[in-house]
Amino acid sequence: MMDFLDYLGRNYADIFAHTIEHMQLLGVSLTIAVLIGVPLGIYLTTNEQLASTVLQAASIILTIPSIALFGVMIPILSTIGQGIGFLPAVIALILYSQLPIIRNTYTAINNVDPNIRDAAKGIGMTTLQRLWKVEIPNGMPLIMAGVRTATVLSIGIGAIAAFIGSGGLGVLIDMGISRGNQNMVLAGAIAISILAIAADFGLKKIQVKFSPKGI
Amino acid sequence: MNTKAFIAWVVKITFWVLIAAFFWWTISNNLFSQLLENPDQFLGLLGRHLQIVLISSSMALATAIPAGILLTRPKFRKYEWIVVNTANLGQTIPSLAILALAMGFFGIGIQAAIFALYVYSLLPILQNTIAGLKSVDPAAKDAATGMGMTPAQILFKIELPMAASSMIAGIRTAIVLNIGTTALAYLIGGGGLGVWIFTGIQLFDNTYLISGAVPVTLLAITADQFFRFLQLFLVPKGIRKAQKAAAAAA
């Protein structure tokens, strides 16, 4: 125990740097994931058949074990010289984030009370106005819940991405194991857990804030 | 065919073409060569992989289902929220962290891997068992009690059939995650198909990567489909139909 605290005392700067790296990876991949997933989820509400295909594909992607996905992506991305590193990690995180984000957006928009939608139509809103002023604000809590799930998921998978050279907190576990440094492994595991729990908690708070008053 | 259906069709075909292209590419580049040339080693790794999955998930089933049942009985209901909150928190912890923490306690080896995967599979099953049992209509339980069913009869004839859908969903999540996470067991000396994947990463050898990653993926997808299928058998017809009707109404 003392040993571990001692390790933390000497390496906190290093741990902090890996945490920042981890969050950068998350920031980039989640931003892109939201930019793809939310519009796609909204579009899918207008095309039932496409929705079932896309949701099925996304759910199959989510069943692929992350390390296996990396294993498959290395040879593919090697053909453009990007087999390991930041890019495959970002692509993987975007892919895994799609199901929670698309599904929740799709459900959120679909579940908006038909009466509200009717009322919006009745007072003469255009489709776009309805989307921006009625459907998205009403669906926001559920959409945010999807983003939250995607974030927590990505933190965990981001840790595994360290094995293909993406950096981040997984590096501590990777190096700790190969050097036989228990304290390093422990520090990595605890830091990742705290990051995931904190992100979950923080996004839950934001989710509450995003809910329009009265919902 | 209208435009929307056409788009849906094009996307569907694209997915299949991509999958076909991937397999054509791996086969034409002889990327399954490890698997084809060392079938005995492959079967050994697969056996170990399945062994870890089966042991850890049976242990999880044997603990989580009885625990979920106990925690929804009146006597223990007061502890339920503690367990549910702990399980929620536990589910947030990434799989790699759980493996690493288990290694901290058990050292390197298969025990650490089995223990970590056991804990990791426990939570979704427990959560869904509790959620499923709690969602049982209290009126149905009241009617059952009032008509003279024993607590055991109520559990087996009413509560478990009505909770089956949620419980199987939890088991499905747990086992699919378990199969994938077992691929990481190599890191803490657990063996399994992860051995080839990590070897491939370290040696930058695509034949190892594909021969390890594709079977693990197929295993996870097969398990997922299997439990989907199982749901059709184990969830009582009346409930499945009711769920479908409710979904259609929503």
Next chain:
Amino acid sequence: MIEFTNVSKTYPGGVKAIDDVSLTIEHGEFVVLLGPSGCGKTTLLRMVNQLEDITEGSIAVEGKNIHDLNKIDMRREIGYVIQSNGLFPNMTIEENVMVVPNLLGWSKEKRAERFDYLMDLIGMPPENYRGSFPHELSGGQQQRIGVARALAADPPVMLMDEPFGALDPIIRSRIQEEFMDIQKKLKKTILFVSHDIDEAIKLADKIVLLKDGEIQQFDRPAELLNRPVNDFVSEFVGEDSVLKSLNLYQVKDLQATLDLPAVEGSPDGKVFHPHDSLRHVLAHLLHPSRQYVYVEGEDGTTNGPVSVEHIEAFVREITA
């Protein structure tokens, strides 16, 4: 027969849910427990099949103290129907109805026969519903199945907790009538919880009006309406209690108090049947254009005339 003897229930903390209730429900009697929410009517009902504990006193069903009986066995001998029907969604209609016979180990043939009988009784063709599931039925049909399920093992005693409360008024009234027909045939001892005075008046042989766990009045519906024992009762039965009570009297009750002569020739007003309710007669007479009505007497005679004054006199008598 159900007998409550000085039954009380006190919650930890001293709140009295039921306060010294003594009550006897005779064989074949239909008794409605009536009162505002929180008066303890459901608690009192649930004490009979031991879903609620009793703090003091005792309850006997068919002459046997329920505490001396095995909880599980005694429940199987009592029919139980609840508001939200409590049908089991995982079971077919036949399985639902046959739950208790199954628990009692009836043979398959006996169960099938009983199912057919019960479905005929509630007016739902057995073959159409045998394999259906509860969610495929309408609310009214589900509640009918709830009643059939309670009747399945032919229990002498039935407990019904607002069984028709969740139904819309038209369906509710139809099911109430159907149920009264069933009760006429089967003569069960029924304890029935309701918060609806109209339902109670319509169905009950006797009404128990409860407030804060205490019996306010235990009487025939007409007595409760016309001779309330205290302010609470008169407020609960409402200002139109007399009008309501006229529903419970028939033309022949009025005839019995009068000596109406037979009329010659054709009467100058509507002729009522002896089984028509007095409320109908009064409603008819209230129209300014009508002064008299007539009633069918024995041997095809037409007797009368009857005027509003006659009904007023009748009301004076029943409320005295």
